[in-house]
Amino acid sequence: MAVVLQNVVFPTNQDPDVLPLYADPETWATVKCMPLRLSDSASIDNVLSRHSARVRPGKRVSYATYFNAFPASYWQRWTVVRDITLNISTSGTGTVIVYRSNSGGQQQRVESRTVKGDGVNNVFQLPLNSFGDGGWYWFDLIAGSSELVLERATWETTAKPVKTGKVSLGMCTFNKAEYCVETLANIAADPALREVVDKILLVDQGTAKVKDRPEFPQIAAELGDQLRVIHQGNLGGSGGYSRAMAETLQLADTDFLLLLDDDIEFETESAIRALQFGRFSSNPVIVGGHMFDLYDKPVLHAWAEHVKPGPFLWGPSFPEQHRHNFKESNLRQTPWMHARLDADYNGWWMSLIPKQVIADIGLSLPVFIKWDDSEYSLRAAEHGYRTVSLPGVALWHMSWLDKDDSQDWQAYFHTRNRIIAGLLHSTQPRGGKLMQNSSRQDIKKLLNMQYYAVQLSINAMRDVLAGPEKLHSTIKTVMPEARALMSEFGETRVWLPDDEDHPVSRGGRSLPIIQDPTWFEEESRPELQYPTGINLALFTAKTVAKQWLREDATDKIPELEYAKRDALWWHIPKHESVIIGSADGRGKMWYRHDRAKFRRMLREIQVLRRQIERNWDTLAKQYREALPHITSVEMWLETFEK
Structure with missing residues (x-):
């Protein structure tokens, strides 16, 4: 008996923005190795129902899209399915072409058929035996002199499932x-x-x-x-x-x-x-x-996404994955998507x-x-x-573009939980570069006068050193405690436009960063270039020394105002007092140098880092031995009932 693995579907909420994820009627070209969309043919009016859509007379639509192509390489690698059946039902006159790709994204024609009449069903038998490194199946529809309607399409198998629940x-x-x-x-x-x-x-x-x-x-x-x-x-x-x-x-x-x-x-x-x-x-x-x-x-x-073993840090396996826009480059135009990752x-x-x-x-x-x-x-x-x-x-x-949880109360959990995960699973001696990388992030924040976030990181490292025994007993209280700490740090206040004492910078507002063309940044604004290598080391040493000696700026008028996206971490330390837009756009935040906090926190960061690195093996043993108990149903049931 055939089992449907994947239905070809369409959006029924009349949202045209999602159409590139379901159908690709566009004409594409390549300019300087980059895809360029030459048309704007997608129309929500061509969606007839959840499972049907039309192709206008003389037009061509590809279903080599995120939601409607079949990820053959993943099914071959991980499942017992060794062949699939593509069932396509159409009404009208036109052509159906089935394609496949290889791991490099090269398109290969599999089979083509002419269709004519109402409710015509075509069945394509497709093997899953040559997709070890990557590749997809998909189909295109080409309408004749009248419209061609896709009534329904499914990807099916007759294989027996391992589980049926x-x-x-x-x-x-x-x-x-x-x-x-x-x-x-x-x-x-x-x-x-x-x-x-x-x-x-x-x-x-x-x-x-x-x-x-x-x-x-x-x-x-x-x-x-x-x-x-x-x-x-x-x-x-x-x-x-x-x-x-x-x-x-x-x-x-x-x-x-x-x-x-x-x-x-x-x-x-x-x-x-x-x-x-x-x-x-x-x-x-x-x-x-x-x-x-x-x-x-x-x-x-x-x-x-991967956890990089050296710094033990999560993220995409390579940068091109991050915030990929299918409207600018669909499946056929994106070769890396055809490799099995x-x-x-x-x-x-x-x-x-x-x-x-x-x-x-x-x-x-x-x-x-x-x-x-x-x-x-x-x-x-x-x-x-x-x-x-x-x-x-x-x-x-919801996107994280309008958030910055590395600076709010969640900074505590970023630091503590990353270190705990490293203690449990890092295979590197003393966690590799985890503590070094974490310390660098804290120093960046410290140089940017983000004292609240740094204090949370300090508290997090102390709690890591305290061991795993209190994770359950403090799970309800640790977040409110982190939020309550905000009252001790002035930079956490968001100044709204209607506030009477709203701070105003004496230097006005900084110029926005222009992403393109890049020559503008490089030639006209060299201060925007990210310091790396020896330049980064020299910059950090000089800036730490300068801030160690710098007088308090708690009462000084802000020097300049920055939009959140323009507040580059290596640029803000030049200021003693500065206004930066809040991540959510509600208002402004005022950052002021505090020498006492800077000195105390810099010392504590280094002391705690050395303590964790020195005791890494002992801590790892404690957390690994406790893991079966603190993740058990019995332990969690006690926490639920409290």
Whole structure:
């Protein structure tokens, strides 16, 4: 019996911005090795339904797109599927051409057929035996003298799945009720997804409850006993998702748990694809979904993310992945997307975890937020369970462009949890360059008068040295304590336009950075060039010495005002008092040199860094021995009940 692995789908929300992710009717050229779109043919009017679309007379549309091409290399590498069937139903006259690509992105024609008539079904048998390094399948439609309608298309297999159980959805939220009810409504409206979902576990940790939204009663009635709302104190993402994991272990019909963030827009087809990939995987794997920008919808956050072993720092495996815009370069125009890329971890904005993995390795590390998702995948890999960031599986999530969580209360968790994850999983002696890199980040912040963020980092290192025993007992209090500390640091205040005592710089506002052409920056504004190598070392030494001797500027008028994006870290230290726009655009923040804080924090950073490096092996042993206990269901249940 044939099983649908992937439906060809289209957006039904009348949003033209997402069209490049579903269909590519454009004409492209290459100029200086860069793709150039020569047309603007995409129209939301050509979307007829969730599964059908039309091609205008004489036009050609390619479905070599993120959501509608088939990622053959991933299915060949990780699953038991060895051949697939492409079923295409059309009405009208035209041509269907099936293509494949190799790992370098070269397009290769597989088969072509002429179609004529209403409801004509064409079946293409396609092997999965030559995609070891990469490659996709897709098809194009070319209309004749009249329009050609794609009625439906599916990618199927007759292979037998390894697992057949259902998926439960685990959603964790804190005061994002509006987003949650929209996601629940999308799920309720998709009968195909409802059919494979066992339970929807909504862990509400906020004060603005999802159940209090006016839309909730009707949606809850539609979902019936599939929906289970769980209320608990704010334990962060690690506590919310751990609750969903613990509940999943008690569900007999569930084989997989799909973790979803709260501030998302959900492509429900992606959940079905992730489940099918999990069901057909040769061995249990964590199936991760990609993240698109909710406010710039054709833009992808990253494709496959890694933890670099030297500095033990997360990020895309290479820079070109970061914020790729499919409107500017679609699948056929982006060769690196055709190589199969392996990931170390996937963010928990969307991640499908087999129940077997949860039972084997435990729940999340009790760290509130940050590094819980990456640590979990690293831990899973040590137990033989890999993570696959699967193309074609994605959602839209709020962008981080208008945030800077490295400077707010989350700076504590960035530092503490990165070091803990390194103690647990780094294979480098004394964590490699982790502490050196972390110390450099703190010095950058210190030179930029970000004393609050540096103090949080200092507190984080102290807590790492205290050992793993208090992670559970402090999980509810550590975030409020970090936020309360803001009152001691003047740079955390956001000055709004209507504030009577709003600071004004004597030098006005700095010139904006012009991204293009680059010659403008290089020739006209050399101060914008990033210092590297020996220049970076000299700059840091000179600037640290200067700030060590510099008098306090707490009462000095700001010298200049910068937009947030223009406040380059190597430029701001030239000032004693400066205004910088807040990341969210609400107002301005006033940074002033404080010699006493600078001297104290610089000393403490170095002392704590040396302590952790000197005691690395002892600390690593403590945390690794404690890991099975602090991630156990029993330990987490005690925390849930407190």
